[in-house]
Each structure stands twice: as C-alpha cells, then as structure tokens.
Amino acid sequence: MVNSLFPPLKVGGLVFDAPLIQAPLSGYSDAPMRRLARRFGASFALCEVFLDQFVLSVVRGSKSRFYLNVKDSDKPAGAQLMGSDSNEFVSAALKLVELGFGLIDLNFACPVKKVVGKNRGGYLLSDPIRAMEIARRVRDALPASVPVTVKLRRSFDDSEKSRKAFWSLLDGLLDVGVDGIAVHGRTVVQRYQGIANWSIIRDVKEHVAVKRNRPEIPVLGCGDLFSAETVITRMRESGVDGVALARGVIGNPWLFQQTRAAMEGRSIPGPPTLAEQKKVIAEHFCDVIELYGERRATTVMRKFGVAYSKLHPDSERVRMAFVACKTPQRWFEILDEFY
Ligand SMILES: Cc1cc2nc3c(=O)[nH]c(=O)nc-3n(C[C@H](O)[C@H](O)[C@H](O)COP(=O)(O)O)c2cc1C
Structure with missing residues (x-):
C-alpha cells in the first residue's frame, strides 16, 4: 500500500x-x-x-x-x-x-x-x-x-x-x-x-x-x-x-x-533516455498496428511521432522523418537510426 x-x-x-x-x-x-x-x-x-x-x-x-x-x-x-x-x-x-x-x-x-x-x-x-x-x-x-x-x-x-x-x-x-x-x-x-x-x-x-x-x-x-x-x-x-x-x-x-x-512523495524520475523512448514508441506503434492494421498504422501514428520527437535532442530531424514515413518497416528504421 x-x-x-x-x-x-x-x-x-x-x-x-x-x-x-x-x-x-x-x-x-x-x-x-x-x-x-x-x-x-x-x-x-x-x-x-x-x-x-x-x-x-x-x-x-x-x-x-x-x-x-x-x-x-x-x-x-x-x-x-x-x-x-x-x-x-x-x-x-x-x-x-x-x-x-x-x-x-x-x-x-x-x-x-x-x-x-x-x-x-x-x-x-x-x-x-x-x-x-x-x-x-x-x-x-x-x-x-x-x-x-x-x-x-x-x-x-x-x-x-x-x-x-x-x-x-x-x-x-x-x-x-x-x-x-x-x-x-x-x-x-x-x-x-x-x-x-x-x-x-x-x-x-x-x-x-x-x-x-x-x-x-x-x-x-x-x-x-x-x-x-x-x-x-x-x-x-x-x-x-x-x-x-x-x-x-x-x-x-x-x-x-x-x-x-x-x-506518492517519491523523487521524480528524470526524462526518459533515448533507449526508453525507443522502447515505448515501438510498443505504442505495435499496439496501433494491432488495432488499425499495417496499412493505416503509420498515418495514425504520425501525430504521435511528431509529439514524441519533442523529447529527442535532434527533434526537428526526427519529426521530419516521422512525418515522411510511409511504411511500418520505415518506422522501425527511423527508431534504429535516431534512437
Ligand atoms: C488535441 C486536443 C483534443 C482534445 N479533445 C478533447 C475532447 O475530446 N474532449 C474534451 O473534453 N476535451 C478535449 N480537449 C481538452 C483537454 O481535455 C484539456 O481540457 C485541455 O487541453 C486543457 O488541458 P492542458 O492545457 O493540460 O492541455 C482536447 C485538447 C486537445 C489539445
């Protein structure tokens, strides 16, 4: 408790x-x-x-x-x-x-x-x-x-x-x-x-x-x-x-x-590392694929990608990569490339 x-x-x-x-x-x-x-x-x-x-x-x-x-x-x-x-x-x-x-x-x-x-x-x-x-x-x-x-x-x-x-x-x-x-x-x-x-x-x-x-x-x-x-x-x-x-x-x-x-009176955790961000964005994307299917997934995920990119030190380049992304495969490549 x-x-x-x-x-x-x-x-x-x-x-x-x-x-x-x-x-x-x-x-x-x-x-x-x-x-x-x-x-x-x-x-x-x-x-x-x-x-x-x-x-x-x-x-x-x-x-x-x-x-x-x-x-x-x-x-x-x-x-x-x-x-x-x-x-x-x-x-x-x-x-x-x-x-x-x-x-x-x-x-x-x-x-x-x-x-x-x-x-x-x-x-x-x-x-x-x-x-x-x-x-x-x-x-x-x-x-x-x-x-x-x-x-x-x-x-x-x-x-x-x-x-x-x-x-x-x-x-x-x-x-x-x-x-x-x-x-x-x-x-x-x-x-x-x-x-x-x-x-x-x-x-x-x-x-x-x-x-x-x-x-x-x-x-x-x-x-x-x-x-x-x-x-x-x-x-x-x-x-x-x-x-x-x-x-x-x-x-x-x-x-x-x-x-x-x-x-809860605990110390506040700092911002997530890039590895943590990568894991969560990938998890989010997999959930999106499961619900909407591969064809719609990148479109649904784009606005979230733009928002996630704000935590990245190279945010503008990451944002542009997410915006241009057309396929799930490319989405994971972006994660590997930047995170
Ligand atoms: C993109 C966006 C969508 C929103 N959609 C709803 C909504 O469907 N229903 C609602 O009651 N409020 C909606 N809101 C208002 C938020 O729930 C919240 O009341 C408002 O953003 C103020 O909180 P914030 O300044 O911390 O963002 C929306 C706000 C934004 C930015």
Missing part, C-alpha cells in the same frame, strides 16, 4: 487509486494511448469525445472496432458524449453502457466553432437550462452504478451574463445528481489562448464542497499541466480532488510516471 500525499479519487461508486487521469483528447486518446497512460500511472483514461449521433449510427465494422470496443484491460473505460438533444444523449449513453463503458462524461466544453455553432459542446455553458436537462435525463436513465460526470470550461466568455450562467449551471448539475465535475480553466471563447485560470477552479471546488456542502462530489482540474511539480502545486493551491492531464501527455506518457511519483 502506497502512502500517497493525496487520497484516492472516488467518482460515484468507482475508486481510482490515484487522483490522476488521462483527459479526453480528440484524435489521440484511442485504446493504444489509454493503455500507455494506465501503464505509466494514470488511474483512469477517457476516450476522445463521441458525437451522440455517431454512437447511434455506428453498428459494427471498423469504426466501431476502432472507437467503441472496450477491452477488459481498459475497464472501467470512460466515454465522453457531445450533442445538443437530450433524447439523443440518453439513447447514445445507454448504448455506450451496453457496449461496456463504465463512466459517461458529458462534454459542455468543446470550443470548436462548428461544434458550438450546432449548439453542442461549449455552447451548452451559455444555455444552462438545456445543459441541466441533458444531465438530468442522462443521470436518470443510466444505472446508478455508472457515474455521470461533466466536463466544463470556466465560462463561455468573460461577460457577467456568462459567468452567472456558469454558476447556475454548476448548481443545477449538483441538483440533478452528477457524480463529478471536471473544469478546464479557460473560457470557450479563449480556446487555448492565455493561461488556464486555476483560481476559478479553486472557487468551483470550494463552492461544491463548502457552499453546497457536497464534498463527496469530486472536482477535477485541468489546464496547462506540463510537469509533475506544476500538478502538485495546482492541486495544493486549488484543493481539487484530481487532475486530468491532456496536452502534456501527448507523446510523453512519462509525465504520468513523474506525476505519480510526486503524488
């Missing part, structure tokens, strides 16, 4: 042994990335966001295999849903649970223009009544054993009206019985500009735990978590129950290992 500086993370009936999770990442957090995240210390990992209509339309075949298959080693797996209509949200959530997902997260955060324009994702922060209706209906429809959590940004924008909408939505979500709340400390309008505002994340935790007297509802923070030291500082300052790592772990699963060590 590890003597951690932070308690385990409880979300509904699920208990995760460390308050450290892999955030949902569109285009990235597929089964191979989630497997690496867990192996390096994440206690839980979420898939990329699924559009409710996608979940309802996919029957079987490759798309279902790539996105919706849950292996036992990936359980409890977290699925995140996006949409705008509560009926579709409910049907899609029920289907995901039937497929084996053990936690459903509702995306009220995505800042992508096309998404917001269709009254989905971050738009819902500006429409708290609709957002609460979605959360209430999904919570009521799913078995109590499946936690329903919500991903928010700190507000739609910085206007007084949006701020009020945020706090009224937060209260409404607690009233309808959501099991956890994750907050990214930027507004929807900000997208990824500026810095994440962790003092608002701290206010959210205090509001939930003290003002609303719901300390059992976990509040997770995310935004600009790129080092183990930063994670510990942010957790201490904000009092959040856990963190979701996102951009910091794309091509750098070692950040999970470093953060886990810091959370």
Whole structure:
C-alpha cells in the first residue's frame, strides 16, 4: 500500500487509486494511448469525445472496432458524449453502457466553432437550462452504478451574463445528481489562448464542497499541466480532488510516471533516455498496428511521432522523418537510426 500525499479519487461508486487521469483528447486518446497512460500511472483514461449521433449510427465494422470496443484491460473505460438533444444523449449513453463503458462524461466544453455553432459542446455553458436537462435525463436513465460526470470550461466568455450562467449551471448539475465535475480553466471563447485560470477552479471546488456542502462530489482540474511539480502545486493551491492531464501527455506518457511519483512523495524520475523512448514508441506503434492494421498504422501514428520527437535532442530531424514515413518497416528504421 502506497502512502500517497493525496487520497484516492472516488467518482460515484468507482475508486481510482490515484487522483490522476488521462483527459479526453480528440484524435489521440484511442485504446493504444489509454493503455500507455494506465501503464505509466494514470488511474483512469477517457476516450476522445463521441458525437451522440455517431454512437447511434455506428453498428459494427471498423469504426466501431476502432472507437467503441472496450477491452477488459481498459475497464472501467470512460466515454465522453457531445450533442445538443437530450433524447439523443440518453439513447447514445445507454448504448455506450451496453457496449461496456463504465463512466459517461458529458462534454459542455468543446470550443470548436462548428461544434458550438450546432449548439453542442461549449455552447451548452451559455444555455444552462438545456445543459441541466441533458444531465438530468442522462443521470436518470443510466444505472446508478455508472457515474455521470461533466466536463466544463470556466465560462463561455468573460461577460457577467456568462459567468452567472456558469454558476447556475454548476448548481443545477449538483441538483440533478452528477457524480463529478471536471473544469478546464479557460473560457470557450479563449480556446487555448492565455493561461488556464486555476483560481476559478479553486472557487468551483470550494463552492461544491463548502457552499453546497457536497464534498463527496469530486472536482477535477485541468489546464496547462506540463510537469509533475506544476500538478502538485495546482492541486495544493486549488484543493481539487484530481487532475486530468491532456496536452502534456501527448507523446510523453512519462509525465504520468513523474506525476505519480510526486503524488506518492517519491523523487521524480528524470526524462526518459533515448533507449526508453525507443522502447515505448515501438510498443505504442505495435499496439496501433494491432488495432488499425499495417496499412493505416503509420498515418495514425504520425501525430504521435511528431509529439514524441519533442523529447529527442535532434527533434526537428526526427519529426521530419516521422512525418515522411510511409511504411511500418520505415518506422522501425527511423527508431534504429535516431534512437
Ligand atoms: C488535441 C486536443 C483534443 C482534445 N479533445 C478533447 C475532447 O475530446 N474532449 C474534451 O473534453 N476535451 C478535449 N480537449 C481538452 C483537454 O481535455 C484539456 O481540457 C485541455 O487541453 C486543457 O488541458 P492542458 O492545457 O493540460 O492541455 C482536447 C485538447 C486537445 C489539445
């Protein structure tokens, strides 16, 4: 039993042994990335966001295999849903649970223009009544054993009206019985500009735990978590129950290992050697081949290669080699050549 500086993370009936999770990442957090995240210390990992209509339309075949298959080693797996209509949200959530997902997260955060324009994702922060209706209906429809959590940004924008909408939505979500709340400390309008505002994340935790007297509802923070030291500082300052790592772990699963060590009061391991990087990139690539097949593997892996290359001392040349790579054989040659 590890003597951690932070308690385990409880979300509904699920208990995760460390308050450290892999955030949902569109285009990235597929089964191979989630497997690496867990192996390096994440206690839980979420898939990329699924559009409710996608979940309802996919029957079987490759798309279902790539996105919706849950292996036992990936359980409890977290699925995140996006949409705008509560009926579709409910049907899609029920289907995901039937497929084996053990936690459903509702995306009220995505800042992508096309998404917001269709009254989905971050738009819902500006429409708290609709957002609460979605959360209430999904919570009521799913078995109590499946936690329903919500991903928010700190507000739609910085206007007084949006701020009020945020706090009224937060209260409404607690009233309808959501099991956890994750907050990214930027507004929807900000997208990824500026810095994440962790003092608002701290206010959210205090509001939930003290003002609303719901300390059992976990509040997770995310935004600009790129080092183990930063994670510990942010957790201490904000009092959040856990963190979701996102951009910091794309091509750098070692950040999970470093953060886990810091959370457990151990010394933080240094950056991986080239030999360690080679081993992990090869392992990641083999997993990608297994899931997507040899023909698609290099295309799927390219963006990860670009991210992994940042840890290499000759990063620009390695990046260009990964970008130009067309075959699995060449991928392994690049590993031999540079690592
Ligand atoms: C490429 C990319 C894809 C993302 N996809 C999702 C997603 O599918 N669902 C979601 O809730 N957030 C998504 N996010 C947001 C992250 O989960 C996280 O909240 C955000 O990046 C802030 O954390 P960071 O500053 O540590 O990266 C995405 C972010 C990036 C960079």
